[in-house]
Amino acid sequence: MVIEATNIHTAQPQPRCEYGKTPFSEGECQRMGEVLQSDGSLLCVGHAKLMRLEAQEDTMLGTVFEMDKWLDEPNNQANNLCWRRKLRHRDETVERLRFNRTLIEAHEEASQQR
Numbered sequence: 001m002v003i004e005a006t007n008i009h010t011a012q013p014q015p016r017c018e019y020g021k022t023p024f025s026e027g028e029c030q031r032m033g034e035v036l037q038s039d040g041s042l043l044c045v046g047h048a049k050l051m052r053l054e055a056q057e058d059t060m061l062g063t064v065f066e067m068d069k070w071l072d073e074p075n076n077q078a079n080n081l082c083w084r085r086k087l088r089h090r091d092e093t094v095e096r097l098r099f100n101r102t103l104i105e106a107h108e109e110a111s112q113q114r
């Protein structure tokens with residue numbers, strides 16, 4: 001009798017992507033967990049990228065919020081050159097945010113079409 005060696009590998013459960021996993025339910029994603037996150041969870045490559053995009057979005061939203069506050073200050077508006085430079089920087093960040101959002105949406109659409 002010959003024992004097939006191929007079963008040895010499948011006997012070990014592959015770690016699954018933990019995206020969407022809560023204490024009450026398993027994650028939605030069936031792909032393999034390959035990228036270790038800073039909070040210790042394991043995600044597939046696609047979801048790791050999505051998480052990174054969302055983190056970037058959070059950071060940029062915070063930046064825009066701070067810049068809007070600064071731009072609203074009458075004291076800051078007095079320094080016209082500085083104010084314009086800040087406004088341009090703000091607009092650029094909003095542009096990057098929009099681009100980031102389209103990437104996130106593309107990810108979400110891709111994962112829904114499975």
Ligand SMILES: [Zn+2]
Pocket residue numbers: 017018019029030031043044045046047
């Ligand atoms: Zn995943």
